[in-house]
Amino acid sequence: MQQSVVLKASNDGYELILRQAASFDDIMVDLKVLLDRLQADNTSDEQISFDLDTASRLLTADQSQKVTQLIQQYPLFSIHKLTADVILTSDALAMIERDTVHLVNQIIRNGQVVEITGDVLFFGKIHEGGVLRATGSIFVMGEIHGALEAGYPDHNDAVIVSPLATVPRVRVGELLELVDLEKVVEGTNVVYINDIQALDYQPLNQLKRVRPKLFTRNGGRI
Amino acid sequence: MGKAIVITSGKGGVGKTTTTANLGTALALMGKKVCLVDLDIGLRNLDVILGLDNRILYDIVDVVAGRAQLRQALVKDKRFDDLLFLLPAAQNADKDSLNPDQVRAIVDELKPDFDYVLLDCPAGIEQGFMNAIAGADAAIIVSTPEISAIRDADRVVGLLEQYPLAEAPKLVINRIRTRMMQDGETMDIDEITHHLSIDLLGIVFDDDAVIRTSNNGEPIVLDPKNPASQGYRNIARRIEGETVPLMNLETPKAGVWSRIAGIFHRNK
Numbered sequence: 001m002q003q004s005v006v007l008k009a010s011n012d013g014y015e016l017i018l019r020q021a022a023s024f025d026d027i028m029v030d031l032k033v034l035l036d037r038l039q040a041d042n043t044s045d046e047q048i049s050f051d052l053d054t055a056s057r058l059l060t061a062d063q064s065q066k067v068t069q070l071i072q073q074y075p076l077f078s079i080h081k082l083t084a085d086v087i088l089t090s091d092a093l094a095m096i097e098r099d100t101v102h103l104v105n106q107i108i109r110n111g112q113v114v115e116i117t118g119d120v121l122f123f124g125k126i127h128e129g130g131v132l133r134a135t136g137s138i139f140v141m142g143e144i145h146g147a148l149e150a151g152y153p154d155h156n157d158a159v160i161v162s163p164l165a166t167v168p169r170v171r172v173g174e175l176l177e178l179v180d181l182e183k184v185v186e187g188t189n190v191v192y193i194n195d196i197q198a199l200d201y202q203p204l205n206q207l208k209r210v211r212p213k214l215f216t217r218n219g220g221r222i
Numbered sequence: 223m224g225k226a227i228v229i230t231s232g233k234g235g236v237g238k239t240t241t242t243a244n245l246g247t248a249l250a251l252m253g254k255k256v257c258l259v260d261l262d263i264g265l266r267n268l269d270v271i272l273g274l275d276n277r278i279l280y281d282i283v284d285v286v287a288g289r290a291q292l293r294q295a296l297v298k299d300k301r302f303d304d305l306l307f308l309l310p311a312a313q314n315a316d317k318d319s320l321n322p323d324q325v326r327a328i329v330d331e332l333k334p335d336f337d338y339v340l341l342d343c344p345a346g347i348e349q350g351f352m353n354a355i356a357g358a359d360a361a362i363i364v365s366t367p368e369i370s371a372i373r374d375a376d377r378v379v380g381l382l383e384q385y386p387l388a389e390a391p392k393l394v395i396n397r398i399r400t401r402m403m404q405d406g407e408t409m410d411i412d413e414i415t416h417h418l419s420i421d422l423l424g425i426v427f428d429d430d431a432v433i434r435t436s437n438n439g440e441p442i443v444l445d446p447k448n449p450a451s452q453g454y455r456n457i458a459r460r461i462e463g464e465t466v467p468l469m470n471l472e473t474p475k476a477g478v479w480s481r482i483a484g485i486f487h488r489n490k
Binding site for chain 2: 112
């Protein structure tokens, strides 16, 4: 019968692959046999850390705890990381939500707070007293008389790309301030948190220098 | 089946009650059967402006509490044959005496018998506001050209987006002082309408006669020549679906001398 747990060695170390068709109970039995044998064969006292690959299976919290506990019984063995070829649909949707640049074209009125997960390309209008709040970065093509909050609540690598002449208040990550018109450059500004952890304003042509990672993600081109 | 329209603003003192009284009267003058509902519980004024304050027997809280039938509480304006009625607010109760379901039930009971039910909303955006919009099919937002009134109107439009009515809200710009607007001391009509991004239903000029007539319990629309009255009459016609051009800012002072003065003023 085919083993339900396969041990593989690679350049990065050892990998334990849990065969997809096997039941979890069989895996636990085979894993114990395998680890016992490894323990017996092992002559050195070097620590071995495994990558555990569950293939097209997602372990429940309970199951992964059982596997971890089993491996912890052997003083020389530990789990380096748990990987799988699959993720939950809800996680996938959250990932899409987070990594999509959301196109928003609405009026945000006095007292309204529009909250977006991910980045925003904003075409609408923000009236005095309105707030646009994104967990990612904010890129503005519209008319802003309200507050812009990027990287909410604490993603300090987010940026705001917008003209600031009419914007009263900005926030990036954990830092917020009233827009300092002395610091504002003409035209479109890039607002970001600089190396000394302060809000800084740069002209648009500095965006690539300030946040090169923006252009290395999905759809990014330099 | 009639239509229920809430007249609201957010800010106080911009002319919600005056607008309610005058639009109701203007619609009655056009032969429509109208019921005005005063929802400013505790601070009722609509009855005073209509000159009906000493004819109140029961009020809306009496109706809700079952102390009176809706029919008994309606006050008829005798100047119009069975066309204009008022459901007064309570004076010795607070805004929490009503809830949105109760207001909705009253409005639904009134709608089959009237062409229009106009709901006079209290200032603010708390319970009284929620009560007032509960029964409405449409909303008229009243603002003056002052920035504080416009900000509050913006807030109210935002709230109406959150609790949408059957029709999108429309704007009435009240108490326009033509000279100040022409001189750019206040935002002009286009700026206000563009800023709030809602349809403009009409404009009403500021006029001393509005206060004078309301002190006498006679809505200004009863005077056909007054510019504020014309503004209200135009709005009433637009509510009825007619296409009426916007009044010219210079209309109220269209005398030869003021026109000449205006030309000099522009050339300064």
